[in-house]
Amino acid sequence: MKKILIINGHPNPSSFNFGIAESYLKGAIASGSEVDTITIADLKFNPNLQFGYQKRTELEPDLVESWQKIKKADHLVWIHPIWWGGLPAITKGFIDRLFLPGMAFEHRENSVWWDKLLKGKTAHIITTLDQPSWYYKMIYGNPSVNQLKKTTLEFCGVKPVKVSYIGIIKTSDDFQKEKWLQKVYDFGLRNK
Numbered sequence: 001m002k003k004i005l006i007i008n009g010h011p012n013p014s015s016f017n018f019g020i021a022e023s024y025l026k027g028a029i030a031s032g033s034e035v036d037t038i039t040i041a042d043l044k045f046n047p048n049l050q051f052g053y054q055k056r057t058e059l060e061p062d063l064v065e066s067w068q069k070i071k072k073a074d075h076l077v078w079i080h081p082i083w084w085g086g087l088p089a090i091t092k093g094f095i096d097r098l099f100l101p102g103m104a105f106e107h108r109e110n111s112v113w114w115d116k117l118l119k120g121k122t123a124h125i126i127t128t129l130d131q132p133s134w135y136y137k138m139i140y141g142n143p144s145v146n147q148l149k150k151t152t153l154e155f156c157g158v159k160p161v162k163v164s165y166i167g168i169i170k171t172s173d174d175f176q177k178e179k180w181l182q183k184v185y186d187f188g189l190r191n192k
Helices: 016-030 060-072 089-098 133-140 143-154 174-189
Strands: 003-008 034-039 075-081 105-107 115-118 120-129 161-166
Touching: 003 016, 016 034, 016 075, 016 120, 016 174, 034 060, 034 174, 060 089, 075 143, 120 143, 120 174, 143 161, 161 174
Parallel strands: 003 034, 003 075, 075 120, 120 161
Antiparallel strands: 105 115
């Protein structure tokens, strides 16, 4: 049985991203998968990696529990909006605080290379935006996806990482949103 973890990175519980997370959850449960969730906005933690990697900041209980869920999962589903071309601050802080040396990757002594400690996991990034995805990719160079997919997940060994864009949110009507929710339900059903 596949173990799926849904990580919702939107800070607003009334956002469409919460509907997306719920649709994926329903589909994944219907598939018979073991499913868990993290709603980053509900966690109690300081998102600031105050000392960088120079000094370890003790993980709060919610981050310890979140890391246990990440380690247990086979497939990570990241759901977040694109704001100013990037991730919401709380989502970035969650990554900064958890994806640490010795946990997600390990520097090799006297080397520029590293060991990827999350090998064997796959991921799917489902992100919402208020512009066409082709414009985001072509004009801006896909910064949030590059950051999460390439320089975080793949850096730590998670592969493959699928990406799905949902938008344009601000001009969508209820009919379009229902179509997107059905699409996300199908992703969950197929464990994508």
